[in-house]
Amino acid sequence: MQLYVLNGCGLNIGRACLGHLNNKYVYRGGDYDLNQLFSLDDITEKAQEMQPDIPLLLAEMRAPLWEQEPPDVDTGRQCVHPYTCGFYGHCHADEPENPISQLPGASQELIEILKEASIEDIHDIPDDFVVLTTLQNRVRDSVVHNRIYLDAHLAVALQHLDYPVHFLDFETFNPSLPLYIGTRAYQAITFQWSDHILEKDGTLRHEEFLYEGDGDPRQAFTTSLLDALGREGSIVVYSSFEATRIKELAELFPDLAGALLSLKENRIVDLLKLIRRYCYHPEFHGSFSIKSVLPALVPGMSYDDLEINDGIMASITYEEMIRPDTPSERRDFLRRSLLAYCGRDTEAEVRLFNRLHAV
Numbered sequence: 001m002q003l004y005v006l007n008g009c010g011l012n013i014g015r016a017c018l019g020h021l022n023n024k025y026v027y028r029g030g031d032y033d034l035n036q037l038f039s040l041d042d043i044t045e046k047a048q049e050m051q052p053d054i055p056l057l058l059a060e061m062r063a064p065l066w067e068q069e070p071p072d073v074d075t076g077r078q079c080v081h082p083y084t085c086g087f088y089g090h091c092h093a094d095e096p097e098n099p100i101s102q103l104p105g106a107s108q109e110l111i112e113i114l115k116e117a118s119i120e121d122i123h124d125i126p127d128d129f130v131v132l133t134t135l136q137n138r139v140r141d142s143v144v145h146n147r148i149y150l151d152a153h154l155a156v157a158l159q160h161l162d163y164p165v166h167f168l169d170f171e172t173f174n175p176s177l178p179l180y181i182g183t184r185a186y187q188a189i190t191f192q193w194s195d196h197i198l199e200k201d202g203t204l205r206h207e208e209f210l211y212e213g214d215g216d217p218r219q220a221f222t223t224s225l226l227d228a229l230g231r232e233g234s235i236v237v238y239s240s241f242e243a244t245r246i247k248e249l250a251e252l253f254p255d256l257a258g259a260l261l262s263l264k265e266n267r268i269v270d271l272l273k274l275i276r277r278y279c280y281h282p283e284f285h286g287s288f289s290i291k292s293v294l295p296a297l298v299p300g301m302s303y304d305d306l307e308i309n310d311g312i313m314a315s316i317t318y319e320e321m322i323r324p325d326t327p328s329e330r331r332d333f334l335r336r337s338l339l340a341y342c343g344r345d346t347e348a349e350v351r352l353f354n355r356l357h358a359v
């Protein structure tokens with residue numbers, strides 16, 4: 001399209017390239033090596049081949065702009081992948097409370113089979129509908145009978161945790177232009193952790209870390225984390241995110257690798273995996289994210305009262321907080337918001353644990 005516009009302006013374009021940030025380029029400090037930072041993908045031939053089709057494509061794109069009604073397009077996977085569409089609420093307003101798209105891992109093929117059978121709502125999927133996976137069947141059963149699925153193995157697994165139990169969560173940001181020596185474009189940089197520590201007698205305390213200095217946060221992050229986690233107790237996380245970051249930190253700091261890898265190999269318990277395997281609540285609405293699971297299993301607890309309510313927002317907030325031109329009052333506000341958010345994540349893990357380990 002850009003080539004079409006530029007040609008139309010009378011410019012003579014020799015090459016059309018897509019410029020990608022090269023995530024293999026390792027920043028060595030000082031000015032960026034621009035030849036390394038970007039990798040160019042020459043698409044001249046492809047772009048030229050498409051030129052004759054562009055007028056027709058443009059006409060197709062412009063036509064709906066003159067209509068009084070939006071185009072009649074089925075909702076589907078494109079509404080949430082690669083990100084949730086801004087019109088999601090509008091296009092899904094008339095959908096049932098439990099549309100078939102809420103079946104976990106539903107392929108486009110399955111959605112089409114169900115639509116062909118005029119089934120739009122999970123309630124309408126018959127008992128003997130054979131193409132569902134075990135998890136999808138469980139979801140169907142839970143929605144149809146409006147009941148919680150809870151396998152006793154979940155409580156047993158939680159009862160076997162070692163005390164003190166640490167409930168842990170990390171926050172990271174992924175700067176597109178590498179900021180620190182040795183990092184690459186979009187690399188996850190850990191800058192914050194929260195740890196709620198539950199003793200066997202029920203005492204709960206909270207420790208946290210948020211890097212506010214200049215420079216790379218990872219050294220201070222790692223040493224403070226190892227101090228807080230000590231050598232004892234299970235470490236409950238929600239997803240594989242923390243274990244992946246710990247592995248990366250072990251590669252970065254070989255002298256701490258033994259201690260870090262031992263956390264990952266011997267102490268981490270993924271609550272998401274356990275819930276996914278042993279629990280379903282109709283109000284999960286097909287999602288096992290902590291944002292969906294928490295209000296369903298711990299009514300009244302959510303992230304709605306916080307300034308930050310997801311990891312992407314936390315990452316954007318951190319980038320703003322560390323910018324030298326951010327006024328100190330604003331910086332304080334962002335700092336408090338980040339601490340509240342990460343703390344809520346681990347508090348949520350504790351509340352989920354309390355809710356599930358005694359059933």
Ligand code: SF4
Nearest residue numbers: 078079085087088091
């Ligand atoms: S939600 Fe977005 S992607 Fe989905 S049908 Fe509506 S406009 Fe298209």
